[in-house]
Amino acid sequence: MRINTLVIFLLVCNLAPVFMGKEIFSQPPAIENWQLSSVLLEKESDKGNYLIQLKSAYTHDVHNFPIEIVFLNSTLPTHTAPSVPTLESNNTGDIITSGGLSVPSILERVVPIKNYDITIYDGNGNELWKKTSQVATEGRGTQNVEFVDYTGKLTVVIDNILQSESANNILNTDLPTRIENSNNNSTTEQSTQSDSVTFTTTLSKT
Numbered sequence: 001m002r003i004n005t006l007v008i009f010l011l012v013c014n015l016a017p018v019f020m021g022k023e024i025f026s027q028p029p030a031i032e033n034w035q036l037s038s039v040l041l042e043k044e045s046d047k048g049n050y051l052i053q054l055k056s057a058y059t060h061d062v063h064n065f066p067i068e069i070v071f072l073n074s075t076l077p078t079h080t081a082p083s084v085p086t087l088e089s090n091n092t093g094d095i096i097t098s099g100g101l102s103v104p105s106i107l108e109r110v111v112p113i114k115n116y117d118i119t120i121y122d123g124n125g126n127e128l129w130k131k132t133s134q135v136a137t138e139g140r141g142t143q144n145v146e147f148v149d150y151t152g153k154l155t156v157v158i159d160n161i162l163q164s165e166s167a168n169n170i171l172n173t174d175l176p177t178r179i180e181n182s183n184n185n186s187t188t189e190q191s192t193q194s195d196s197v198t199f200t201t202t203l204s205k206t
């Protein structure tokens with residue numbers, strides 16, 4: 001009887017720290033945030049036809065990193081307080097600026113895009129991720145990128161950008177026609193010309 005009691009006592013002493021460590025003293029792992037160097041990158045395309053924005057956000061999942069590509073008319077004017085007297089809006093489709101104000105989507109003058117490719121390279125020029133023949137619905141393309149635990153410099157190349165035939169609407173008039181034929185005698189329809197843009201950024205975790 002005493003032997004059984006002793007055995008039980010020893011078992012309890014040995015197991016108690018394990019249960020206590022798991023139930024009482026263990027701490028949840030720290031949550032890591034993945035992010036690009038800027039949540040908004042903006043650049044004119046190589047041929048000057050579009051103003052392209054690359055938007056991102058903080059995320060906990062580097063294997064499912066969301067980005068948005070917005071194709072804007074490069075002739076978009078810079079709006080100031082007098083030209084946009086009321087920035088606050090509750091309309092669907094409006095965007096939130098870094099200052100916390102919403103800009104009416106009608107002022108963005110997005111350009112419908114029939115086709116674009118996107119490739120992401122690491123700091124050594126190795127391809128990390130790629131998608132081809134993507135469609136930008138209403139001038140916006142959304143992607144979920146998988147970085148496979150990579151951190152460091154990134155080069156994002158968006159090329160083979162082709163404008164949709166439906167781009168000639170009230171919001172997207174006066175698109176640039178800067179692409180000339182090799183004989184310099186005439187201008188080719190912009191909708192048949194491809195354009196591109198390259199962003200440089202970094203992916204880090206905090």
